[in-house]
Amino acid sequence: MDLELKGKRAFVSGSSSGIGKAIAQELAAEGCDVVVHGRDRARTEETARLVEERGVKSAATFGDLDETGMADKVAADTLAALGTVDILVNNCGAVLQMHNPAWDEVPPEEWERSFRVNFMAGLRLAQHFAPGMKAQGWGRIINISSTAGSHIAGFMPDYAAPKAAVNNVTGNLSKQLGGHGITVNAVIPGTVLTPAVDRWLEELKKQLDWGDDFAENERIYTSEITPQSVPRLGRPREIAAAVTFLASPLAGYINGAGLRVDGGSAQFF
16 A cells, blocks of 8 residues: 655654654655654664665654753754654653652652653654644644553553643644644554563563563463453554554544554553
């Protein structure tokens, strides 16, 4: 299927590894020019190189979007490279408390930091790129959320709360920007095998006294921790495929949606 994305210009935050890296490569495979973003220069430049191998234009920009003013710098770098942005993928996010503390064990400053990384970073980037999308009458904003933001699992509360805010602002922006030819949607992954999830699973192994058999641990996780009908964890490209479709002109009638890619873990439609 031709997704009609050739020549579109995309920015993907947090794209030096994991889900973001897969998204950048998938968009490039469909003909998009892509600016890659990350904190680690070597990983970010490597992803930009992989994007360029698809025969499209790529550039790299660096910075921790938790820091004041860094979104301004990253946006300026991106606009200098692309001229304007047609597709914004807000993938930047992180579980900051890997030891899974209770809500009252997380200091207020760490709650604030989690909101900066998992919510405010994407909002700031949308504020930078939406005016250009309005001016051309076309655009896509795709927010990477999490099942943690829509059903209460009892763990990672400081991560789940800003992801719930992402879901809320996705709906709000879709109402305000839809009339300008800009769709705003969220992709809601379940647990996907990335370096960050590898660390999370290692923490669970210690807390729950799991063994070293990955297949058994995956079975326990998908049957007891986050019960789901597909008995395995997700893969980054499965999220990237959903994002790439929503970024395409073919998805122009989808707006304000939360597309679950979660192995059937959702508790409701």
